[in-house]
Amino acid sequence: MINTTQPSTRRRLNRTLVTLACLILTGAVFWQLLPKGSFSNDLARVGQGQATLVMLREIHVMGGDMVLAQMLQIHPEFAHVMEFLVVHTGHPDGQAFARDHSLSDGSLVLFDAFGEVLGRSGRTESPEALREFIAGHLKS
Incomplete structure (x- = not known):
C-alpha cells in the first residue's frame, strides 16, 4: 500500500510556511515605513514665541528618515x-x-520666535552637523 498523504501534508506545510514568511516580511516593511518620531506637524506653532525647526518628510523617499533620527x-x-x-x-x-x-x-527650515526664517539646510549628514546648523543660526 502506497502512502499518498505524506507528500500533500508536506506541500501544505511548505505553503503555510511560505505564506507565514511573506506575512512577516510584509509586516516588517510596513513597520519600517511607520513614522519614527512623535514630532508635531502643526505649522501654526511657527512664530508663536519659540524658535522652530521644521523638517519636510516624503514617506516614499529614503533619506529624510536619517534626518528624523x-x-x-x-x-x-x-x-x-x-x-x-x-x-x-x-x-x-x-x-x-x-x-x-x-x-x-529631509530639508530643514529654522524659524525664529516670530516666524522669520533664520536658515535653511538640505539633509544633514550627522547629528553633529544638525546641532551646528541649529546652534549657529540661533546665536545670530
Whole structure:
C-alpha cells in the first residue's frame, strides 16, 4: 500500500510556511515605513514665541528618515529653547510648505520666535552637523 498523504501534508506545510514568511516580511516593511518620531506637524506653532525647526518628510523617499533620527537624537538638548516639527508631503499643508520654501525630503527650515526664517539646510549628514546648523543660526 502506497502512502499518498505524506507528500500533500508536506506541500501544505511548505505553503503555510511560505505564506507565514511573506506575512512577516510584509509586516516588517510596513513597520519600517511607520513614522519614527512623535514630532508635531502643526505649522501654526511657527512664530508663536519659540524658535522652530521644521523638517519636510516624503514617506516614499529614503533619506529624510536619517534626518528624523538625528532630530530625535538631539531633541533633548534643544527642547527647552525650540520646537521640532515634521511636515509630510502627503498632507496639503506639507505640500504648500515644500512649495513655499523650495524643499525636498529631509530639508530643514529654522524659524525664529516670530516666524522669520533664520536658515535653511538640505539633509544633514550627522547629528553633529544638525546641532551646528541649529546652534549657529540661533546665536545670530
